[in-house]
Amino acid sequence: MRSSRTFTDVSRAAAEDLTDSALLALIRDRNTGAFEELYRRHAAAVAAATRRLCGDRDLANEVIQVAFMRLWDRPHEDQQSRIRPWLVRVAHNAAVDRLRRKRLTVLPLVEAHDEVDESRLPDEEIIMKEQKRDIRAALRALPDVQRDVIELSYFGGLSQCDIAELIDVPLGTVKSRIRLGMQRLRTLLMTVGETA
């Protein structure tokens, strides 16, 4: 069980072993090691949840930094139990605000970068790459509105209610988009499985 004493800095190994709530408490004490760990845990997922809205990498980087800098500046806000959804909301709102000011349309999606696990055997690696290609293709085949809600939920950790509030659409609309999107993904992935 962790003690509650304050660290002036926390080692990386120690930070990895702490919950988000514990790290947030350390950030209130201006602990940069704790902040780095939260960034390491959540930045990629927040980017994935907002990437289609952002469209280009520069805007994605910018809104990620807005969200984390706000976390650093105001760690007392109600982020306690669900830091990732909170970060996604801040990043999403920042993106909407910037796009509205620039009057930009959403650009084609930037492909996710895959890390290759070099410890896998070559044939396993080929199969894994093919599986990743299949799900990415299936996601791209969804209507944008269905893909958005699925990515916000899966990567951003948001519930249906959270998403409805975030993108300002009725809850019933979000539910319908999730239902239809998941059904379409199932059809696409099972079709791929049959032809493999």
Place this chain on the structure above:
Amino acid sequence: MTNNVHDDVEAYALGALDPDEATVFEDHLHTCERCRSELASFAVVRHALDTIELPPPMRLPPAVGRFGGERKFAPWWRNLAVAASLAIVAGGAFAGGVIRGHAEDAPEVAVSGMVAGAVEDFRADRGGAHLRVLVGPHREQTAIVLAGLPTPSAGRGYQVWINGQSPGMLRRARNGVETLILSGDRVSQAYRIGVSDEPAGGSPKRTTPSIIAVYPHARLAS
């Protein structure tokens, strides 16, 4: 707007229900074969989403500090088996499936013995967490093993849920791997085995979203 609980299958499979909604849906699953079958059909989607690897984090906001690079995660079950093998070589006798040593390592070592002879083996990966559910030889034991999560906060622990009911809490070993070993085959009738963060000692109902889960029924049904 009235909610038809049958319409929550997709959201539940995605993990998009609030904890209260998820509990209601899990209660419903006990009595609805149609929804259980439908849920099992979405395991292919969950599995596919779980294979997506996120891009590495971008640079840290400069006002705070330097970013130190991405952590690699080794296949932890290999380390488990190696550690158990070394324990055997180091002079502990192997009797009844438990190697003599530190009592808190007993579940870890028992699991390593099950890995080689497992008759069922289900895995899931999500956000750095790795869940593995094994049914041992002769289906006499089921092991639920979780790695990659931080130590629970004070007064909290990781609780296992099988079809919405809980057989108990995971127990943390010295190396950070969390384990729960149950008697019998707990997989053959399971459509969902998941883990959530709950009060220490357990909760009668899940109070937080599921952290990670496996869906055995889809594979068993195919």
